[in-house]
Amino acid sequence: MAGFVNELFDESGKPIERYLPAIKDIQDGRKVVTTAGTAVALAASTRCFYVFITALSTNTNRVMIGGSTVVAAVGATSRGTPLSANEKIGFPIDDLSKVYVDSVTNGEGVMFTYYSLIKGDEPCQSMSTAAPAGTASSKEKPLPKEGRPSVRAASKKPPK
Numbered sequence: 001m002a003g004f005v006n007e008l009f010d011e012s013g014k015p016i017e018r019y020l021p022a023i024k025d026i027q028d029g030r031k032v033v034t035t036a037g038t039a040v041a042l043a044a045s046t047r048c049f050y051v052f053i054t055a056l057s058t059n060t061n062r063v064m065i066g067g068s069t070v071v072a073a074v075g076a077t078s079r080g081t082p083l084s085a086n087e088k089i090g091f092p093i094d095d096l097s098k099v100y101v102d103s104v105t106n107g108e109g110v111m112f113t114y115y116s117l118i119k120g121d122e123p124c125q126s127m128s129t130a131a132p133a134g135t136a137s138s139k140e141k142p143l144p145k146e147g148r149p150s151v152r153a154a155s156k157k158p159p160k
Contacts, residue, residue, distance in 0.1 A: 025116040032109035043096040048114040052090035055083035072102035
């Protein structure tokens with residue numbers, strides 16, 4: 001079926017259908033920490049589905065990515081996910097204002113690309129048997145509770 005990817009299987013060998021949402025828009029930006037030790041949000045309130053962050057190639061020290069409590073410091077007080085120059089991280093998120101960057105050196109930072117969806121901006125799509133928006137049967141019908149595979153039961157290969 002168009003719009004679906006079958007790459008996981010439940011314990012009976014039946015493919016688990018996962019809907020890949022259609023991307024409405026791709027945007028990008030750059031965020032530099034002007035004053036080291038002061039965490040800054042990637043952007044003002046900006047709805048999105050996914051963000052992909054790359055540390056600037058000109059960074060001489062690591063930058064830290066995290067929530068509003070992220071701290072780029074040398075030693076035990078640092079918090080967040082460290083990125084050295086050109087290192088990357090990507091994750092689902094519903095708003096760029098929830099992602100912060102901090103650095104130990106003035107003027108260092110990140111560049112980022114974020115994606116918005118055609119229908120909604122929810123970062124985590126629930127498993128369903130829904131057809132892609134705009135098709136003949138685009139009403140979402142969640143799997144019955146007993147038909148939903150557990151995360152532990154899913155595997156990349158079908159059972160023999």
